[in-house]
Amino acid sequence: MPEDFHRIRRLPPYVFAEVNAAKAKARGAAEDIVDLGMGNPDSPTPPHIVAKLIEAVQDPRTHRYSTSKGIPGLRRAQAGYYERRFGVKLDPETEIVATLGSKEGLANLAQAISSPGDTILVPNPSYPIHQFGFIIAGASARTIPYTPDDAMLRAIETAVRHSVPKPTAVIVNFPSNPTALLATREFYKELVALCLKHELFILSDLAYAELYFDDNNPPPSVLEIPRAKEVTVEFTSMSKTYNMPGWRMGFAVGNARLISALARVKSYLDYGAFTPIQVAATAALNGPQDCVAEMRNLYRERRDVMIKGLHAAGWEVPSPAGSMFAWAPIPERFAHLGSVGFSKLLLEKARVAVAPGLGFGEHGDGHVRIALVENNHRIRQALRGIRTFLAGDNAAPVEEMSEA
DSSP states (O other): OOSSOHHHHTSOOOTHHHHHHHHHHHHHTTOOOEEOSSOOOOSOOOHHHHHHHHHHHTSGGGGSOOOTTOOHHHHHHHHHHHHHHHOOOOOTTTSEEEESHHHHHHHHHHHHHOOTTOEEEEESSOOHHHHHHHHHTTOEEEEEOOSTTHHHHHHHHHHHHHOSSOOSEEEEOSSOTTTOOOOOHHHHHHHHHHHHHHTOEEEEEOTTTTOBSOTTOOOOOGGGSTTGGGTEEEEEEHHHHTTOGGGOOEEEEEOHHHHHHHHHHHHHHOOOSOHHHHHHHHHHHHSOOHHHHHHHHHHHHHHHHHHHHHHHTTOOOOOOSBSSEEEEEOOGGGGGGHHHHHHHHHHHHHOEEOEEGGGGOGGGTTEEEEEOOSOHHHHHHHHHHHHHHHHSOOOOOHHHHHHO
């Protein structure tokens, strides 16, 4: 019998596993590790959302099977959010599906719309599900630049000319995980025009829509662009916006044909999230939004502390305009280690865990991703460790790191 199943063979070893193992070993030795690796929000879910969950779960009628596309009130609430935030009108019946987080939505849409031999255009680096959701479904991923500019648009044109068959869809993710880049409406206008011309679907991951730090320049939605709905599905998540990561609540919205395909696949796979979670998510979308502004201010403050401290330590890291991450170029004297080796060294010497950029694609190997998921006291603790590490003679040779 074959050692691995076909779909498993298409998945490379989990890049983060090596760093995670070193982190677990350090914690097993009672070492205090400041974990800035996983983008796992540390703040509690707002009390009014939790209260609605408790209220709903006390009604035994909510304990029955739910509906895979989301309860009607939740889909109406998401339509209301899109109209308030982006000026985009959506039909809750045909253009919205509630998902178990944006990750599940992307993976199941990949199952719905792709076949072996299909090609999907994916930025590199990008969040792993963008590529591997389609690889698991049997398609192939062709990488394109990750920057929202002419380089990405030219790469899409090139891919259309030289791929046989031509690509099915292109994925975009702004604010980006891991690079923290934002896109403009002007870029989206050109992208929509290009995809209408070449009959490509746009799959937009907008999970970080509310994590931006210029109050006068909130990230736009692709769906704001005229005719975008003809080719676009957009994914959002409540994980970061309302500090609800473990609740697993997200949405896919946009093109009715694609939404119908996703809903059909989901109808075979799940009955949707637990109804009380959907009721509480409805209350989050319809209720007071002060908590969203407070969350944004919290991450802005953490960003400022982190970037100022890294610069003071001699590590020039760009200040992110959005997301909950800093995309940090590896200091030149450690570049030979690559992102996995540097991450392990940072863990050993500074007691700080970060995510190696290689985990987001080979073009991310010159960076590490730093998540703003600890309070300012812990961030300052991390900065002291990093400053001491960078001031020392810690440029371990690559042979030594390979034996670690």
